[in-house]
Structures are given as C-alpha cells and as structure tokens.
Amino acid sequence: MACSWSEKILQLLRQMNNFYLAGSCRSSCSRFEIDGAQVGWIPPHLVSLLTRYPDVFSPPHGGAVSLHRSLDSYGRRSEAVDRVLQALRREASLSCLKGWRDEKYSVMPTFSDPPLMWMERAATSLFGVKRYGVHINGYTVSGSGEVSMWLARRSHTKQTYPGLLDNMAAGGLAAGVGIKHTLIKECQEEACVPAAIAEKARPVATVSYTYEDEEGVFAESQFVFDLELPPEFKPRIGDGEVHEFYLLPIDKVKELLATDDFKPNSALVVLDFLIRHSFIEPDTEPCYQEFVVGLHQTL
Amino acid sequence: MACSWSEKILQLLRQMNNFYLAGSCRSSCSRFEIDGAQVGWIPPHLVSLLTRYPDVFSPPHGGAVSLHRSLDSYGRRSEAVDRVLQALRREASLSCLKGWRDEKYSVMPTFSDPPLMWMERAATSLFGVKRYGVHINGYTVSGSGEVSMWLARRSHTKQTYPGLLDNMAAGGLAAGVGIKHTLIKECQEEACVPAAIAEKARPVATVSYTYEDEEGVFAESQFVFDLELPPEFKPRIGDGEVHEFYLLPIDKVKELLATDDFKPNSALVVLDFLIRHSFIEPDTEPCYQEFVVGLHQTL
Structure with missing residues (x-):
C-alpha cells in the first residue's frame, strides 16, 4: 500500500492547492482589494460583470478591483456588495449563487485583522475571499491504547460532497462568532455531542489550502480540534446533515484517506491527525515533510 | 503580555522566512540545478567565483547554475564539488567555510527524491541547499497534569548561537543516516538520555523555513519529536555542546520564546509544541493561523 498511498495523498494535496500551480486561473485573476489590502481573487468573467455596478466596484486598475471609495465603512461595504450579489443571484447566471445560504462571512486580509465587510457565504468563492471553519x-482510545476515529458519512442530499466521508463534525465560521463556540454548536447540531463533552475538545492545528474549480477560488483555513471521546459514547445523527457515523480503527481510516470516498478538505484534517499522533513516521514515509508543508499553504 | 508577545512571535517568523520577503537576495540569486532539478540558490558573488571552475560548474544560463555534464553520478558530482570547496576554503575568502565540519549532507530537490550528491555541511548555506535536521x-507531565519542558542552554563556546536557549537535543541529518537514529544519537550525546528512553520519542511534525543572513541562504526543515520524560529523569551534559539544562513550567517557556535568549529555529519548534498541545488557543490568539502557516514555509 505504502507507495501508491503516498502518491495518492500527494495528489490530494496538489489538487487542494491547485490555485498555486502553473496553469491555474491565478495569473488571469484580479486582486480584490479593500482599502489597499488584498482580500480575494476575482476571475475575469466576474470582473466584466462587476463593471455594471460602478457605484460599488471601481474600474479594474493595476490588476486590482477595489470597492468604490464612498464605501468607507463595514456596514456600507457589506450592504452595497450584498445588493449587487442579490441582483446577480436573481439573474441566475452564476451557478454558485444558487447555493445561497443567508450566512454572513467576514472579509479581511488576515484572520488577525478587523473585518472590513461581511459577504454571503455562497459568494465568497466567487471573489476568492478567504473562509475559515472548524x-x-x-x-x-481503548484500554490497550488502540485509537479509533469517528467518521461521518455525509447525507446524500447535502448540497456539497453528498455521501462522502467527513470528520465527526465541522462547520464554517460565520461573522462575529467564536471558534470554540462554533465547534460546540456543530458538535451538538451534527452529532448530538453534549456541550459538556464538546467543550473538552483541544485546539491543535490549522489546515490551510487554496483550490479552484468551476465554482470559483476556495481559499480556506480550518481550525482543527481533537476530541477524545469516552469509548462508550456514540455520536447520533442530529440536523440531518449526516447519513451515518462509523467508528473505525485508525489503520482503516488511513486507508480510506487515499480513496475518492473522502471529502477532500476533511481528508487533510485527518492526515494532520495521523501526523500529530505519530501514525505516520518520517523514516518510513518519504513524503512526510511534503505532507506537512502541503497542509499549510497560503497565499 | 498577549499583544506584544504575538507581535514578537510574528517578527520571529518573518525573520526566519525573510528569504521570501521583497528585498531579499532571492531575485538576484541563480538557481542551483542538478539534472534540470533545482536543489538550491546561489548568490551573485558565488556565481562569479564558480566561473573559475568550468570543468565543475557550467556557465550561468537562464538564471541557473548547473554542474558540468560530465558529472553524471552521485560520486563524481560530490567529489568534484568538494575539490572546489576545499580550494575555496584554502583561499579563506568565504567566511562560512571557516566553520568546516567534515559532515556530509545529502543534496536533493525534495526529501523524497534520491540524493544527487553530498556536500560539506558548512557549504550548504553558501549554495542555499536545503538541510534537514531533528x-x-x-x-x-506532573501527577496533576502540569507540563514542564527541558531546555538546554547552549555552550558559550559553540560556533553558532553560543549561550542561547535550545531544545533538549537537536542535530543535523547527515547523508545516509536515519531520522530516528539521529534523534537517539543526539539525545545520548548531548543530553545523556539512554537509548531505551529516547526511542520512545514520537514523531509529530516538521517545521520548515528559509532565511538569509551574511553567511548565505538557510533553507531548512526540522523533523520534530516529542519525548515525554519521567518526572524523576534529568538530562545531563554530554559532549559539551550544552552549558546547562533547565526544567521550566510551560508558561515560562512561552514567555522566553518572545525574548532574544532563544535560538530562533528552536523557538519555532517550541511554538509548534505550544500549538499542538493547546497552550495557545485560536479564540484568544488572533495570530494563531498565521503562526501555524509561518512554521511551514517552503519554496
């Protein structure tokens, strides 16, 4: 298994970071800037569309699209852009806006900066705006030290990646909501994990990647938590986003990572777990260092 | 403490990755290529010197310096380059060669590739050749769960970073030597940790960075291991590379990270430990994700 497994994992990491590869749309994208700071990447077809809204988006200049200078506050920027997005949504020409969620995501150059505006979640990939999640x-861990992992099979009716394997729980970070708070909420909603258990989860890492597909540019960082559960505890289906939960031995999880049965970003989160918990060793996995680097790419 | 501590850590990460910053020597460096694959970066002053050895280094072409095509094997490349380095060492014009160590490091495009040649350790920064270490x-961990960390104070007579704080043990990866093997050897030599204890160390991460200073370009990846030691165990000074060992509460270690008392790359290894062991939390540390990304930069 070793050799082809490693190759499959490298392929996954390349695919999840394909925006950095030669031949990606990156060279034809305009930077999306607010107040002179880059917050995303806009592909050429959207740049043309946006020229129809000159009171919101200034004409492209020096490889960048900026907001009109009259939009000088969080509220003004958010509302003006939202009006444009609502209009584009009604036209129905942009497929990703069909997945409109009424969820507000913060837009900022880096996570430590104050948000400059909010944007509807479904539009973030259109503007290559970075998204954060948990x-x-x-x-x-059994009495004899054997580690098993709870995986979710996503509901077959989910909008994205239906029927694929996923982490026990996960969710996007909405504007103004805390990271641990999001974690506890998602654990409760998706897997019926009581807050008293979920709050024992430990922050351990982030996983960052940027890929492009037909829907846009997905620049994402996930805050990763480990939650050791009592052996007798079983997650249960909550809000219907999950079809089924499985408790699998870690070797089986490792094997599944290299199949097409896994939601790709969740596979990265599991890869990070395998490395941190020493289930992959650098003397026997020649790509060990490439794996780690591949889990932490950003622009 | 929080705010200035974060800023100091961001500064450290920027300094350790200054080769990627605008204004670094990167744009004036030539790629060092073997068989068409890049294995390093050569600064302009060295490019001029190397033109004196046309039977070893081909004339610069298309921004790259390559080995002469007659050097078509691991042995031939290694020996020919070593002859040039010995000659440059005798001339004593390159300060970094004064630190000649008689340690052979592998040269390859990535860690998973077969080595294309070996090079004297002291010369690798001259050629911006990537180096690996442990x-x-x-x-x-006390009975009540308090974590303390063993730190070494480097000997005041060490060639590099004398008198600074360091991880309990560390060492470079010489050509053909295993990672775990290197770890066990360094634990024994530097800290008198018996092999029976050292072999319990768990591989958990890599930390990667590239910086430049007056000595050259340092492109490095460190394989990181965690070793939980029995509370009664005390490392002892071995080969004289260490001045003293300290067992410090983790909060004190965290505080020291942001001082100039720490060897910079060892500070990164400790930062990674603090993140993996949840001593830094993303809700209270706004730079959490930037920290993680900064620990895993590569070209």
Missing part, C-alpha cells in the same frame, strides 16, 4: 477529530 | 521536545 473541523473536529472525534476519536477514542 | 529537534526533540523533552517534557514532563
């Missing part, structure tokens, strides 16, 4: 590795 | 976090 992923939780739920796992158990 | 760093060990030695720590204890």
Whole structure:
C-alpha cells in the first residue's frame, strides 16, 4: 500500500492547492482589494460583470478591483456588495449563487485583522475571499491504547460532497462568532455531542489550502480540534446533515484517506491527525515533510 | 503580555522566512540545478567565483547554475564539488567555510527524491541547499497534569548561537543516516538520555523555513519529536555542546520564546509544541493561523 498511498495523498494535496500551480486561473485573476489590502481573487468573467455596478466596484486598475471609495465603512461595504450579489443571484447566471445560504462571512486580509465587510457565504468563492471553519477529530482510545476515529458519512442530499466521508463534525465560521463556540454548536447540531463533552475538545492545528474549480477560488483555513471521546459514547445523527457515523480503527481510516470516498478538505484534517499522533513516521514515509508543508499553504 | 508577545512571535517568523520577503537576495540569486532539478540558490558573488571552475560548474544560463555534464553520478558530482570547496576554503575568502565540519549532507530537490550528491555541511548555506535536521521536545507531565519542558542552554563556546536557549537535543541529518537514529544519537550525546528512553520519542511534525543572513541562504526543515520524560529523569551534559539544562513550567517557556535568549529555529519548534498541545488557543490568539502557516514555509 505504502507507495501508491503516498502518491495518492500527494495528489490530494496538489489538487487542494491547485490555485498555486502553473496553469491555474491565478495569473488571469484580479486582486480584490479593500482599502489597499488584498482580500480575494476575482476571475475575469466576474470582473466584466462587476463593471455594471460602478457605484460599488471601481474600474479594474493595476490588476486590482477595489470597492468604490464612498464605501468607507463595514456596514456600507457589506450592504452595497450584498445588493449587487442579490441582483446577480436573481439573474441566475452564476451557478454558485444558487447555493445561497443567508450566512454572513467576514472579509479581511488576515484572520488577525478587523473585518472590513461581511459577504454571503455562497459568494465568497466567487471573489476568492478567504473562509475559515472548524473541523473536529472525534476519536477514542481503548484500554490497550488502540485509537479509533469517528467518521461521518455525509447525507446524500447535502448540497456539497453528498455521501462522502467527513470528520465527526465541522462547520464554517460565520461573522462575529467564536471558534470554540462554533465547534460546540456543530458538535451538538451534527452529532448530538453534549456541550459538556464538546467543550473538552483541544485546539491543535490549522489546515490551510487554496483550490479552484468551476465554482470559483476556495481559499480556506480550518481550525482543527481533537476530541477524545469516552469509548462508550456514540455520536447520533442530529440536523440531518449526516447519513451515518462509523467508528473505525485508525489503520482503516488511513486507508480510506487515499480513496475518492473522502471529502477532500476533511481528508487533510485527518492526515494532520495521523501526523500529530505519530501514525505516520518520517523514516518510513518519504513524503512526510511534503505532507506537512502541503497542509499549510497560503497565499 | 498577549499583544506584544504575538507581535514578537510574528517578527520571529518573518525573520526566519525573510528569504521570501521583497528585498531579499532571492531575485538576484541563480538557481542551483542538478539534472534540470533545482536543489538550491546561489548568490551573485558565488556565481562569479564558480566561473573559475568550468570543468565543475557550467556557465550561468537562464538564471541557473548547473554542474558540468560530465558529472553524471552521485560520486563524481560530490567529489568534484568538494575539490572546489576545499580550494575555496584554502583561499579563506568565504567566511562560512571557516566553520568546516567534515559532515556530509545529502543534496536533493525534495526529501523524497534520491540524493544527487553530498556536500560539506558548512557549504550548504553558501549554495542555499536545503538541510534537514531533528529537534526533540523533552517534557514532563506532573501527577496533576502540569507540563514542564527541558531546555538546554547552549555552550558559550559553540560556533553558532553560543549561550542561547535550545531544545533538549537537536542535530543535523547527515547523508545516509536515519531520522530516528539521529534523534537517539543526539539525545545520548548531548543530553545523556539512554537509548531505551529516547526511542520512545514520537514523531509529530516538521517545521520548515528559509532565511538569509551574511553567511548565505538557510533553507531548512526540522523533523520534530516529542519525548515525554519521567518526572524523576534529568538530562545531563554530554559532549559539551550544552552549558546547562533547565526544567521550566510551560508558561515560562512561552514567555522566553518572545525574548532574544532563544535560538530562533528552536523557538519555532517550541511554538509548534505550544500549538499542538493547546497552550495557545485560536479564540484568544488572533495570530494563531498565521503562526501555524509561518512554521511551514517552503519554496
């Protein structure tokens, strides 16, 4: 298994970071700037569309699209852009806006900067705006030290990646909502994990990547938590986003990572778990260092 | 403490990755290529020097310096380059060669590729050749769960970073030597940790960075291991590379990270430990994600 497994994992990391590869749309994208700071990447077809809204988006200049200078506050920027997005949504020409969620995501150059505006979640990939989320590795350790991991099979009716394997719980970070708070909420809603258990989750890492597909540019960082669960605890289906939960031995999880049965970003989160918990060793995995670097790419 | 501590850590990460910053020597460096694959970066002053050895280094072409095509094997390349380096060493014009160590490092495009040649350790920064090493976090957990970390104070007579704080043990990866093997050897030599204890160390991460200084370009990846030590165990000074060992509460270690008392790359290894062990939390540390990304930069 070793050699082809490693190759499959490298492929996954390349695919999840394909925006950095030669031949990506990156060279034809305009920077999306607010107040002179880059907050995203806009592909050429959207740049043309946006010229129809000159009171919101200034004409492209020096490889960048900026907001009109009259939009000088968080509220003004958010509302003006939202009006444009609502108009584009009604036209129905942009497929990703069909997945409109009524969820507000913060827009900022880096996570430590104050948000400059909010944007509807479904539009963030259109503007290559960076998104943040939380992923939780739920796992158990038996008396003899054997580690097993809880995986979710996503509902077959989910809008994205239906029927694929996923972490026990995960969710996007909405504007103004805390990271641990999001984690506890998602654990409760998706997996019926009581707050008293979920709050024991430990922050351990982030996983960052940027890929492009037909829907846009996905620049994302996930805050990763490990949650060791009592052996007798079983997650249960909550809000219907999950079809089924499985508790699998870690070797089986590792094997599944290299199949097409896994939601790709969740596979990265599990890869990070395998490395941190020493289930992959650098003397026997020649790509060890490439794996780690591949889990932490950003622009 | 929080705000200035974060700023100091961001500064450290920027300094350790200054080769990527605008204004670094990167734009004036030539790629060092073997068989068409890049293995390093050569600064302009060295490019001029190397033109004196046309039977070893081909004339610069298309921004790259390559080995002469007659050097078509691991042995031939290594020996020919070593002859040039010995000659340059005798001339004593390159300060970094004064630190000649008689240690052979592997030269390859990535760690998973077969080595294309070996090069004297002291010369690798001259050619911006990537180097690999091992760093060990030695720590204890008290009965009540308090974590303390063993730090070494480097000998005041060490060639590099004399008198600064360091991980319990660390060492470079010489050509053909295993990672775990290097770890066990360094633990024994530097800290008198018996092999039976050192072999319990767990591989958990890599830390990667590239900086330039007056000595050259330092492109490095460290394989990181955690070693939980029995509370009663004390490392002892071995080969004289260490002046003293300290067992410090983790909060004190965190505080020291942001001082100039720490060897910079060892500070990164400790930062990674603090993140993996949840001593830094993303809701209270706004730079959490930037920290993680900064620990995993590569070309």
